[in-house]
Amino acid sequence: MLTLVALCVALLLLLWWFCTATSSRQNKSKLSSTINGPKPWPVIGSLHLLGTHETPFQAFTALSKLYGDIFSINLGSSRCVVVNNLDLIREVLITKGSDFGGRPDFLRFHKLFGGDRNNSLALCDWSALQKTRRSIARTYCSPRFTSLQYDTVSQVGIDEMNVFIKELQKLPTEQPCDIKPVVLAACANMFTQYMCSTSFSYDDREFQKAVRFFDEIFWEINQGYAVDFLPWLLPIYKGHMEKISNWAKEIRQFILSRIIDKHRSTLDYNSPPRDFTDALLMHLEEDPNMNWEHIIFELEDFIGGHSAIGNLVMVTLASIVNHPEVGNRIQKEIDTVTRGTRLPNLFDKAAMPYTEATIWETLRKASSPIVPHVASCDTEIDGFTVEKGTLIFINNYELNLGEQYWVDPEEFRPERFLTASGNVVKPAHFIPFSTGKRTCIGQRLVQCFSFLIVTTLLQQYNLATNGVAKTKPGCVAVPPDCFKFILTPRTKDDH
Ligand code: HEM
Numbered sequence: 001m002l003t004l005v006a007l008c009v010a011l012l013l014l015l016w017w018f019c020t021a022t023s024s025r026q027n028k029s030k031l032s033s034t035i036n037g038p039k040p041w042p043v044i045g046s047l048h049l050l051g052t053h054e055t056p057f058q059a060f061t062a063l064s065k066l067y068g069d070i071f072s073i074n075l076g077s078s079r080c081v082v083v084n085n086l087d088l089i090r091e092v093l094i095t096k097g098s099d100f101g102g103r104p105d106f107l108r109f110h111k112l113f114g115g116d117r118n119n120s121l122a123l124c125d126w127s128a129l130q131k132t133r134r135s136i137a138r139t140y141c142s143p144r145f146t147s148l149q150y151d152t153v154s155q156v157g158i159d160e161m162n163v164f165i166k167e168l169q170k171l172p173t174e175q176p177c178d179i180k181p182v183v184l185a186a187c188a189n190m191f192t193q194y195m196c197s198t199s200f201s202y203d204d205r206e207f208q209k210a211v212r213f214f215d216e217i218f219w220e221i222n223q224g225y226a227v228d229f230l231p232w233l234l235p236i237y238k239g240h241m242e243k244i245s246n247w248a249k250e251i252r253q254f255i256l257s258r259i260i261d262k263h264r265s266t267l268d269y270n271s272p273p274r275d276f277t278d279a280l281l282m283h284l285e286e287d288p289n290m291n292w293e294h295i296i297f298e299l300e301d302f303i304g305g306h307s308a309i310g311n312l313v314m315v316t317l318a319s320i321v322n323h324p325e326v327g328n329r330i331q332k333e334i335d336t337v338t339r340g341t342r343l344p345n346l347f348d349k350a351a352m353p354y355t356e357a358t359i360w361e362t363l364r365k366a367s368s369p370i371v372p373h374v375a376s377c378d379t380e381i382d383g384f385t386v387e388k389g390t391l392i393f394i395n396n397y398e399l400n401l402g403e404q405y406w407v408d409p410e411e412f413r414p415e416r417f418l419t420a421s422g423n424v425v426k427p428a429h430f431i432p433f434s435t436g437k438r439t440c441i442g443q444r445l446v447q448c449f450s451f452l453i454v455t456t457l458l459q460q461y462n463l464a465t466n467g468v469a470k471t472k473p474g475c476v477a478v479p480p481d482c483f484k485f486i487l488t489p490r491t492k493d494d495h
Pocket of ligand 1: 093121122123141301302306308309312368369370371372432433434435437439440441442443445446476
């Protein structure tokens with residue numbers, strides 16, 4: 001029996017090799033001969049080359065030195081193109097944005113979104129539905145500085161920071177302590193309060209579970225797996241796929257039973273929407289192209305944004321403890337602005353450029369990858385032919401850490417985002433939230449809520465670690481169970 005299975009596997013591999021080689025020969029005239037790149041191995045393509053560095057994006061940078069700023073690479077059976085400089089990246093994301101509006105068809109993405117990745121705002125292909133979903137979200141998820149929405153964000157932030165401090169006070173001091181669950185709960189409550197007018201007790205077991213599952217998914221989505229490019233490995237990943245699909249199901253159940261049911265029963269269609277959830281539910285009545293599933297998934301996607309912010313806060317705090325002089329400067333800024341008499345708030349942000357610069361510098365060094373785009377038609381980049389279905393990797397790791405863009409790029413130095421007169425300035429090549437039609441919708445909320453948590457925490461506590469708080473390059477996520485911090489309450493003398 002075993003021999004028969006081994007024989008079948010060998011035959012399948014042989015067939016696979018043959019198909020890949022044939023399709024590679026067929027594509028040669030269109031792709032490989034036009035765009036340079038490493039020669040693919042049978043079956044795995046050039047996947048092995050990505051394993052030679054700590055992150056695949058470091059490998060892309062190394063390969064660009066050999067093959068040029070645009071090169072082609074086969075990963076398993078997927079044809080990919082990597083673009084490595086600002087002009088090429090702009091061409092893909094802006095000038096030809098509508099040709100590159102697709103997303104990769106990874107099995108994991110389907111598992112996370114009820115069997116269809118097009119349910120997700122970030123992982124779907126571009127469509128009229130996506131345009132509608134983005135436009136409903138824009139008012140709430142991208143509040144302008146002078147808008148009523150911004151005032152609401154600010155008030156939600158102040159209220160939650162008061163609760164956050166009380167929760168921090170329950171944690172042990174002067175010893176390593178896991179603060180991530182409290183940071184994530186604060187982020188989750190700011191999101192659910194702002195978007196759904198609902199918040200939860202930090203002790204609520206169902207809430208804790210949902211926050212944990214969101215965090216597991218955020219970590220998961222930031223990892224690369226061989227099965228993404230070698231789908232025939234699926235049987236090996238079966239258990240893992242079931243696990244992620246169950247996390248998503250439990251989260252959906254929580255949102256339905258603890259948020260949406262209550263909202264629906266109190267919705268008044270004759271009054272203006274109270275929040276994002278109302279706006280979504282009202283839209284459902286008006287737009288025949290949207291259905292109930294779309295609403296649930298959109299809400300889930302946006303509430304899930306809190307994990308990205310919680311993780312960014314953890315990475316920022318790690319940078320701060322690894323560079324104590326940065327923490328001291330932020331605390332000086334906080335004390336000058338608040339005079340130790342009140343909590344920091346969003347309207348202090350303009351007066352605290354060093355703190356803002358520290359968050360930008362954290363984003364630069366973390367250099368979280370831009371989700372790959374996919375060509376939705378036969379098109380070109382820099383005059384080279386790119387076939388429909390080709391995956392495009394945007395190497396923003398190079399934009400964030402390349403010698404030609406930054407002085408001493410490996411140094412953590414927030415001052416690089418400050419002008420001589422102390423104002424925050426971001427160079428055009430710094431695009432941590434991407435650019436073009438699929439740019440991040442949550443970036444304003446990221447700037448608001450990460451600022452509030454970092455400043456509130458550092459106003460109240462000095463932070464330290466046992467050793468170095470290690471983060472992964474090319475990743476803004478830290479594992480659900482990560483490094484611990486030692487909290488020491490600040491005294492009057494510290495201020
Ligand atoms: C650390 C924080 C975050 C970073 C670094 C980040 C970065 C990004 C990047 C690079 C993209 C891909 C854009 C592209 O493919 O061209 C993206 C897409 C997206 N982000 Fe964020 N993001 C963050 C937080 C958030 C939050 C808090 C939300 C929700 C409130 C959010 C909502 C979205 C959505 C919906 C998309 C998909 C847009 C589309 O494909 O049309 N993000 N983000």
